[in-house]
Amino acid sequence: xxxxxxxxxxxxxxxxxxxxxxxxxxxxxxxxxxxxxxxxxxxxxxxxxxxxxxxxxxxxxxxxxxxxxxxxxxxxxxxxxxxxxxxxxxxxxxxxxxxxxxxxxxxxxxxxxxxxxxxxxxxxxxxxxxxxxxxxxxxxxxxxxxxxxxxxxxxxxxxxxxxxxxxxxxxxxxxxxxxxxxxxxxxxxxxxxxxxxxxxxxxxxxxxxxxxxxxxxxxxxxxxxxxxxxxxxxxxxxxxxxxxxxxxxxxxxxxxxxxxxxxxxxxxxxxxxxxxxxxxxxxxxxxxxxxxxxxxxxxxxxxxxxxxxxxxxxxxxxxxxxxxxxxxxxxxxxxxxxxxxxxxxxxxxxxxxxxxxxxxxxxxxxxxxxxxxxxxxxxxxxxxxxxxxxxxxxxxxxxxxxxxxxxxxxxxxxxxxxxxxxxxxxxxxxxxxxxxxxxxxxxxxxxxx
Numbered sequence: 001x002x003x004x005x006x007x008x009x010x011x012x013x014x015x016x017x018x019x020x021x022x023x024x025x026x027x028x029x030x031x032x033x034x035x036x037x038x039x040x041x042x043x044x045x046x047x048x049x050x051x052x053x054x055x056x057x058x059x060x061x062x063x064x065x066x067x068x069x070x071x072x073x074x075x076x077x078x079x080x081x082x083x084x085x086x087x088x089x090x091x092x093x094x095x096x097x098x099x100x101x102x103x104x105x106x107x108x109x110x111x112x113x114x115x116x117x118x119x120x121x122x123x124x125x126x127x128x129x130x131x132x133x134x135x136x137x138x139x140x141x142x143x144x145x146x147x148x149x150x151x152x153x154x155x156x157x158x159x160x161x162x163x164x165x166x167x168x169x170x171x172x173x174x175x176x177x178x179x180x181x182x183x184x185x186x187x188x189x190x191x192x193x194x195x196x197x198x199x200x201x202x203x204x205x206x207x208x209x210x211x212x213x214x215x216x217x218x219x220x221x222x223x224x225x226x227x228x229x230x231x232x233x234x235x236x237x238x239x240x241x242x243x244x245x246x247x248x249x250x251x252x253x254x255x256x257x258x259x260x261x262x263x264x265x266x267x268x269x270x271x272x273x274x275x276x277x278x279x280x281x282x283x284x285x286x287x288x289x290x291x292x293x294x295x296x297x298x299x300x301x302x303x304x305x306x307x308x309x310x311x312x313x314x315x316x317x318x319x320x321x322x323x324x325x326x327x328x329x330x331x332x333x334x335x336x337x338x339x340x341x342x343x344x345x346x347x348x349x350x351x352x353x354x355x356x357x358x359x360x361x362x363x364x365x366x367x368x369x370x371x372x373x374x375x376x377x378x379x380x381x382x383x384x385x386x387x388x389x390x391x392x393x394x395x396x397x398x399x400x401x402x403x404x405x406x407x408x409x410x411x412x413x414x415x416x417x418x419x420x421x422x423x424x425x426x427x428x429x430x431x432x433x434x435x436x437x438x439x440x441x442x443x444x445x446x447x448x449x
Contacts, residue, residue: 003128004108006032008327011114011271012137013098014041016303019320020135020327025105027328032131033102034110034124036270040094042139046157051180053087054160055345058187062347066384080165080188087160116276119296132298133327136271136278136285137320139304140264149233152240153260156181165190166256170242172230173262174201176344179217181261183346186221193255195225195244196262202344205352206391206405208371213350213407216387233258266305283307289334291323300327308335315340341419343412348387351415354403354422355393366396370428370449374408377447378439385409390448392418392428399427401449410441417445 007029010021017033018041025031038045057078064072099109114124122129142155156177159169169185171178174196186192194201201224202210218224228246239254266284277296279286285301286294287308293299301307302319315337325333341353354360360367370392374380380388385408393403404418421431428449436443 001126001128003130004032006030006108006129006131008032008133008135009114009122009129009131010034010135010137012041012135012139012267012303012305013039013102014043014137014139014303014316016139016316016320016323017041017135017137018098018102019317020137020300020302020324021102021107022105023321023324024327025102025107029328031106032108032110032129034112034114036111036113038095039102039109040098044094044098045091046160050087050091050160051184052345053090054083054184055180055347057083058184058347061187063383066386070384078188081163084161084163113270115270115272116278117272118275119277120298134276134299135323135327136268136299136301136305137303137316138267138271139316141267141269142260143263143265145230145260145262147231147233149235149240152233152235152258154257155260159185159259167191168193168239168255168257170195170255170258171261172196172258173260174198174224174226175261175263176202177264178259178261179213180345181259182222183217183220186217187347191223192221193223193225193253195228195230195242197227197229199226202350204342205344205350206356208391209350209389209405209407212387212389213346213348216348217346230258264304266307268305281307290326290331291319291335292326292331308337339419339422341415343415345412348385348408349406349411351406351411352404353415353419354401356403356405357391357393360393360395360403364395364397364402367402368394368396370394372448374444374447377444379441379444380408382439383409392448394428394449399429400425401428401431404448414441414445417442 008024008031010017010033013035021031021033064075110124112125114122116122159181165188168191170193171182172195174194179201182192182194228244230244232243234241239256241252241254243250243252273280278293278299279295284305284307287301287306288294291300291302300323302323303316322333344350374388388408391405395402401421406415431449432446
């Protein structure tokens with residue numbers, strides 16, 4: 001069997017893996033990188049970027065709907081097929097350009113899932129690889145299910161590549177992905193059902209704002225089934241028969257497609273990590289503050305697959321830099337996260353940063369809650385926005401902003417101001433006395449605090 005040696009062997013070609021590979025290659029290390037899917041990772045190929053392109057349609061439809069009978073005489077028409085062609089302009093060249101960039105740095109590329117043979121050796125493409133350092137940056141993959149008919153489940157990847165929209169779509173899971181895709185589909189004229197085992201969508205976000213978002217989603221036409229668990233999926237001639245259990249009963253309904261949006265898990269099932277003596281849990285690979293495996297010092301993990309932090313692309317890039325620095329210079333840089341914002345790209349956007357109301361109450365002696373509905377504010381009124389709310393948390397003793405939760409147009413952008421404010425330990429007064437452009441959505445933060 002052919003045997004090769006490298007200084008650094010990277011598993012995964014998303015932003016975290018690319019960052020490590022490029023940094024180490026530029027430092028003169030002999031580097032290889034492997035991916036069993038298209039090079040470039042989830043976000044660029046089949047996640048954040050293509051999803052946001054499809055959402056451009058829903059943004060236009062939403063604005064037109066809100067201004068109908070005011071400035072818009074009739075709803076715009078759209079062509080889903082042409083929208084998909086437009087989306088491909090952003091994704092089609094990603095794998096090729098990523099591979100070209102890596103090859104130009106002298107990095108060796110492999111296209112298969114590697115398997116660890118022991119703590120220092122992997123097998124890939126029939127070759128035995130021995131490396132001084134391994135970096136696992138494989139990201140997430142859809143959670144798997146074993147109920148009858150589970151093979152008929154479709155993934156979010158398949159939704160993003162639908163050639164035509166069916167009459168009825170069901171999403172199993174009301175997290176980020178399920179909610180975002182449901183908002184795209186329903187605005188495109190699809191009948192949408194969302195089924196989830198929890199009591200509400202988006203359990204990590206502020207319950208008051210989620211309640212408001214759910215109410216608006218229902219008005220759009222999304223049908224929710226909560227506290228329910230799917231038990232079988234039966235293929236019919238045109239539809240699928242979905243059976244679920246709720247309150248001891250087993251109702252059924254029919255849908256043209258069922259998408260698995262019930263969360264994602266670390267993509268480590270094919271790596272044989274036990275042979276590598278790499279500790280892992282349901283949250284991912286267990287690492288120390290240097291992103292080094294707690295049980296195998298030759299292995300690092302960064303990005304979504306690490307048990308640290310949130311599965312966010314900017315965070316993956318940061319972790320990639322940290323892992324690379326520690327490989328090149330020894331254990332020099334510890335993981336230290338700034339305050340990290342999170343967004344659900346429904347319309348309206350739901351955005352959050354800092355402490356939740358419950359966390360703030362537990363951490364500080366007294367907090368001030370600035371909460372309100374802002375539909376009557378100028379920016380909302382000029383586009384006739386139906387939903388615009390906020391909840392800002394202040395430490396009463398210092399007047400510092402410690403949490404911000406927004407629901408409304410441009411919340412995904414406005415939350416960045418609060419992120420900067422919390423990281424800089426700014427007070428409510430600091431924001432109020434800052435001059436922003438007017439009229440702008442960002443200027444609204446002064447009224448929120």
